[in-house]
Amino acid sequence: MSASLLSAAAKEFALQIFARLDDPLSSLLLTVAVALGTFQVGQFLGVSGAAAVVVAELIFGNQGLSR
Numbered sequence: 001m002s003a004s005l006l007s008a009a010a011k012e013f014a015l016q017i018f019a020r021l022d023d024p025l026s027s028l029l030l031t032v033a034v035a036l037g038t039f040q041v042g043q044f045l046g047v048s049g050a051a052a053v054v055v056a057e058l059i060f061g062n063q064g065l066s067r
Contacts, residue, residue: 003042008059010056011056038056
């Protein structure tokens, strides 16, 4: 449950930045940064970092590509 909350927070942060990008390389780097950052914060908070990354990237991939 808390991994999902962490993923939702990361998604909101990343989508605000993603909406302003027009360069494909920057979008790719943002995706990698979200994955690494979500994992690290998840590990720090004691939740499953891997589950947080999977949920965040699924949400980010589905909503980010439609914008």
